[in-house]
Amino acid sequence: MAIAAAPFRFTTLTSTATSRHYLCSSQRLFPSFSFRRPSSHLIVPKCETGKNADDNNRHLSNRKRRFSKKQSSSSLSPRKSNAEKEATAQKCRRSSKDDLHVSRADQRTKGKTECCQPTAYRSPFGLQKKGNKGTAFDAKEEQVEDAGNFQDSPFLNAVVKVYCTHTAPDYSLPWQKQRQFTSTGSAFMIGDGKLLTNAHCVEHDTQVKVKRRGDDTKYVAKVLARGVECDMALLSVESKEFWEGAEPLRFGRLPRLQDPVTVVGYPLGGDTISVTKGVVSRIEVTSYAHGSSDLLGIQIDAAINPGNSGGPAFNDQGECIGVAFQVFRSDEVENIGYVIPTTVVSHFLDDYERNGKYTGFPSLGVLLQKLENPALRECLKVPSNEGVLVRRVEPTSDASNVLKMGDVIVSFDDIRIGCEGTVPFRSSERIAFRYLISQKFSGDVAELGIVRAGEFTKVKAVLNTRVHLVPYHIEGGQPSYLIVAGLVFTPLSEPLIEEECEDHIGLKLLTKARYSLARFRGEQIVILSQVLANEVNIGYEDMSNEQVLKLNGTHIKNIHHLAHLVDSCKDKYLVFEFEDNYLVVLEREAAISASASILKDYGIPSQRSSDLSEPYIDIGGVNCPGEQHEFGDSPVSNSEFGFDGILWV
Structure with a gap:
């Protein structure tokens, strides 16, 4: 999870350095830094239970x-x-x-969200699963019998306590995991044997248990879906005993x-x-x-x-x-x-x-600027006080096929966009333009009204989930890694940056992480995280957190591509090219021979993560000479309008 030092979203953060966003969870406390992403000016404190109980107890009394x-x-x-x-x-x-x-x-989702039934939850768009027993309760009186007797309100019994055991990956030593710890949170019943809670409550879970109000029995729960962006998780409990007499919430x-x-x-x-x-x-x-x-x-x-x-x-x-x-x-x-x-x-x-799974909220993939200034609108030939200027388009988004830098987006699905990047919301309110995009699903098509060189036209773009060059969360929970003669390679990610501390990552690599865009889907920044000292890598043992750009002259697209290049190499030497033209040369046969002893000496179970054992499929992309990425002039994030009037949507 990333942390932004410059407060872009919450205006209260602009006036104080002590402001913080906290996730009351079981993760570490991370320091802020000037290159932190603006959409995530956040800190996650340690949990007060499990292995961190002693540390937290010191603060409890205060x-x-x-x-x-x-x-x-x-x-x-x-x-x-x-x-x-x-x-x-x-x-x-x-x-x-x-x-x-x-x-x-x-x-x-605009409008009304449908109510749940006792043994079935209704999807807000009309989809419904039927349960085995119980009848729908539509009357409000069945939920609240007596406002004065709140303690006996039936809906309180639908709220349960969550006990989770977490085992987070060790991103610095990606072949292993950290010591487990425990935490507690809350959840509530929505019927059909399912519960809702926050994604951060069950992050990196190895065991989840739930307990009903007034009960002393804990029941094992399974995580069905975890939505990181919206911080939601769907749980299921198979025990029939747990659901006896339960009334899901509406x-x-x-x-x-x-x-x-x-x-x-x-x-x-x-x-x-x-x-x-x-x-x-x-x-x-x-x-x-x-x-x-x-x-x-x-x-x-x-x-x-x-x-x-x-x-x-x-x-x-x-x-x-x-x-x-x-x-x-x-x-x-x-x-x-x-x-x-x-x-x-x-x-x-x-x-x-x-x-059948969580796919995520879509993104348009454009960087926008407000058009509040009359001279700016006149220069762009925008006839009215509306629209936002396209400053940049993500290469991986479908919008890159229909939008250009300098276009002015004036409508989204025929809803007019104001010059401040807002749209009408309910009766007398306005809300950020991004709200309309969040109502769509991945794969949906949006119709954009644009002004280009003074001419109005309409274009259509497919909305897909955003591609992050440096991901906030690792899919599957365990990071990929490759060890070649003691050289440990792994993709750069926000959790790795947080774990290594930014001072050890280096300013140039941090700049790429914060400001660069993925040029094609599947692209990664691959780094040499550390060197496990051995005779075969003498002289390289002090290297750490350096981006590897090429192997034997071929540009590296991602960690899987690097593993494929190593495996298919027939040359006498393995020549790794890093930033600033730094070279690491290894004799290929000697590197292969030393691998087994290095793994044994350091207690590492495998030379590579399991995902890299799968056959490599070329993801395409371009092999660019020279600098790998073009830097933008603003942090790459899903942030709301910031100090310089920008918005990634």
């Missing part, structure tokens, strides 16, 4: 009073008078503190400003269920900390703490209007929590229903 103040106003307790409520609210506001947290494991409409909201979950500070209340403060495109993406989000002022992640947020009718997932904390702000709205949740579920 934070306990603050958490207890927030929880006291929202736990299951008798109704209070207005005066008592106001006094408690003021007390909570005084106790709010700094630093943005995304509640982690202990830690993006999804409600997107709320309005100042609508009451109740967050339910199992946060830090106790083992029983916790309830916190607040109102909807804002609805806009928001940075998602875990996915380093921008999707629709609901900002609320109810307390969200570590462990609340994956828990539902309810409206006054007992309908689920979103999923708690992160909070923003700073010395200058108070009570800013975030909920994933049902529009994003329904997109995730419908994606899974359509494809």
Whole structure:
């Protein structure tokens, strides 16, 4: 997961260096750096359970009073008078503190989302699975029998506690994994034997268990789908005993400003269920900390703490209007929590229903600039106060076939785009243009109205998931690697940068990671991460984190291509060319002979990761002479408009 030092999305971050986005999960605490991606100005703190319990316990005593103040106003307790409520609210506001947290494991559809049934969840686009028993409950009274007896509300029993054991990859030593640790979070029933929670609650999971309210039995759960971008995960529990008497939650409409909201979950500070209340403060495109993406989000002022992640947020009718997932904390702000709205949740579920797996949110793949300045619009021959300027197009996107630098996009599916990059939203609101793209699915076609050299025309582009040259997350969980005579090669990724620390990566490599675009699908930046000292590689043992560009004169496309070149080489020498014309030459026969002893000396089970044992398929692409990548003038991300008025969509 990436971290951006320059705050591009949240305006509150521009005025303070102490602002942070937190995922309350079981990952490490990462420092910020000036080349961090703008869409992910995030920090993930350690979990308070498992192997990190001792470290976290040192902080618990200092934070306990603050958490207890927030929880006291929202736990299951008798109704209070207005005066008592106001006094408690003021007390909570005084106790709010700094630093943005995304509640982690202990830690993006217009209109109405359809309701769930007891034994079946309905896809928001009308798809429905039938269950074996139970009947649909449509009346709000069946969800909330008595507003005054909140503790006995049936929907509370649909919220469960999640226990996860994580085993994360060791990106510096890619043939092994790190020591396991545990964490807790929240989830809720949606029927058909399925639960919803946050993706960060079950990241790198080796075992997931869930426990119902008032029960002392933990049941094994299986992760069916994990949506990193939207921070959602779908779980299943096969045990029939777990589902006895269960009433899945109903999804409600997107709320309005100042609508009451109740967050339910199992946060830090106790083992029983916790309830916190607040109102909807804002609805806009928001940075998602875990996915380093921008999707629709609901900002609320109810307390969200570590462990609340994956828990539902309810409206006054007992309908689920979103999923708690992160909070923003700073010395200058108070009570800013975030909920994933049902529009994003329904997109995730419908994606899974359509494809049998999560495929992701699509991207247009263009870098845009606002057109607020009248002289700029006149120069570009834009007749009205609308549109955004295309500054750059990603080579891997379908938009590169129909859009050019200098085009002005004035409409998306006949919806007019304002000069600030916003479109109409509901009755009297406007929202970021990216919201329209997030409503599409991978493979959908969008019709763009553009102004080119003063002429208006319409073009069509296929929307696909974005290709990241340096990925935020590793598909499959384990990184690829190749060891040649003790030289360890691996693709550059954000987790590797975070684990190695940016000071060890080097400024030039960091610049490529932050500012370069993939020229074709499947392209990777392959680096020599370290050299395992041996007689065969004498003189090279101090090399680390250097990009390899060629092998025997052939440009390297990705790690699999490098393995193929090594295997098919018949020359006497293996000549690796790195940045700044640095050469590493190995005698091929000697390198092959030394491999077995090197693996034995360092306790490495295999010379390469299992994915590199598959036959290599040429992915195409171009072999460019000279510099491998052209640098852009802005960080590559899904960030909202930033300081210089740019937007990747």
